[in-house]
Amino acid sequence: MKGEDKKFILRMRVVFAAVIFVGFVLIANLFYIQISNGSRFRAQADGQYVVATYNSFERGSIFFEERDGSRITAAGQKSGYKLSVNPEEFTGDREELFNTVNDITPLDRDRFFDALDRKDRTYVEVLNHISKEDGETIKEQVGSALQLHAEKWRVYPLSGAAAQVLGFIGYQGDEYAGRYGLERQYEDTLKREDVDLYTNFFARTFHNVQNFVDPEKVPEGDVITTIDPQIQLFFEQQLESIQTDWRSESTGGVIINPHTGDIYAMGAFPRFDNNNFSDASISTFKNPLVENVYEMGSIMKPVIVSLAIDSDSINPDTLEYYDTGSVDVGIATIKNFDGRGRGWVDTQEILNQSLNTGMVYIASHIPKPTFRDYFDRFGMTTPTGIDLPNEARSLATNLSSNRDIEFANMSFGQGIAVSPITMVRALSALANGGMTSTPHVVKKIEYTNGFSKTFDYTESGRQAISKETSEEISRMLVNVFDAYRDGQVKLPDYSIAAKTGTAQISNPAGGYYSDRNLHSFFGYFPAYDPQFLVFLYTVYPKGIKYASQTLIDPFKETTKYLVNYYNIPPDR
């Protein structure tokens, strides 16, 4: 090769290298410009309308899903304005200004005038969450006397429905994050990194890449729940009526698919409005269905009967017991709820009439290790793993006892305290063929990177009792429900398995209150292939003694609603 050729090739390589170098410089320059000057450009853009607000709040949504798959935003976002004043420089007519703004959107008079009085301050907010339309009107009519700032905020369109399930976001120290419910449980999924796309394309791109490759990083996404908004709203109407009709201390309930553990509705009263909870009692923020434990009373009886049958401790076809109305266990005497004896009764009658004495008799046939083993199998001693925070642990130390009285008490639902959701899991096993399921409220997460994750809990269950025992106890519970109020309650075309419970409430000072009860109720239908299990409880209802008086009607209304809503065919 000639020397001139070599020189040409060298030049060509230099030119190519220069082109590549210039390309890199351009990319680096654009990257630098977008990162370092992004906020300034954004401020210029926003400044055309209002004072720019940086780090605008961004967060993923939580959806409820209807039967047909259409989604309703249960926790979303809105954008608008907040209004502030500079008291130090304000010189206008206060009254006129107040009236002008108040005519556009309601304004707290005291807050407004207090703000203007703070002459040592240059910035005091006087109103938040102003809609875009109202904000524009204020700007037109008020001009520069007040300052508008762009603002985004969290909105819960259901205004308090499923309040404890959704939770809310708030400050704890300097951190603004989910504090209760799903907002807390899925904080890492719902929160958004402070990366503004408009001015920082590269940062956003690299941020997404980081989300992909970092195994520790929880991808950003939206949460889709199993909760049906229509059922939730209807169910909470029923719960509220229980709460107000009987002036209860608290009331709660769950509607769950006993096969899959999908929770269709979950609510508790007193509740709060997630949009405005500043005046609400902190105690209402907790989800009592998950975070509280109660002695559940007679709804525990079907669990005991089923474990007695499943372990061959009793034969329900031949068991007979002579009921005198009370029975001595050690030094204690256990009585029926009314103190009356029924004479000879069988297992079905013990359940129908909810006889404590009969349950003590059945429990006396169950070896204590068997009792403990089945309670473990039913999940009474372990958390359910529900996807909500702060799940309570059962108070089940009496299971470790060897005294007969403890097991006698547990046979009718006293002496062991479990959370409602733990009870619901155990009752689901009665309904679904004997398997415990994992109750849950989230079915899917849709990530912003385009992927999604669907939750499947069907393999997480454990066989608590056999399918045959499940069918047997379901048959008995159908008879129980059919017999309520001399058959006036039953739905002729639908088999419903159900049981009421009335428990004494323990007194922290020792023993039990003589005048306070917890009423509980569960029912599932269609009884032999149930799609729904409805659980209700109310704590300390006033002027009423038994759950059969407080909870059967709301249950029946809920059942009729579900039958219509889902077009459930009759099964008998």
Add this chain to the structure above:
Amino acid sequence: MNAFLQKINTDVGRKRVFHMLIGGIILSFVLYGFAIASTTLSVADAETSNHNINELQTEIAELEVLYFSMINQLSLDQAASHGLNQVDTLKYVRVNQPTSVAYNR
């Protein structure tokens, strides 16, 4: 490669290559600017649209909730006042799927 370079290594060829390189560089700049601008704007538009969709979904949810609460307040008396009667005896016919049912009087 070498054969190709020898072929274009003439005065005319060099000028052509030079002009092509200049043109290529200018074209690269234009394409670069166009690609970055359109990509940035597209992604920004998508994000803006997502924000708008989220806000509209929230507003739709508020309307839906209002609708649900209204239909939940409907009573049998109201239905009766509009000429609708509750059927006391229903007869059911199962259609197609196990979970769907048709019913009439």
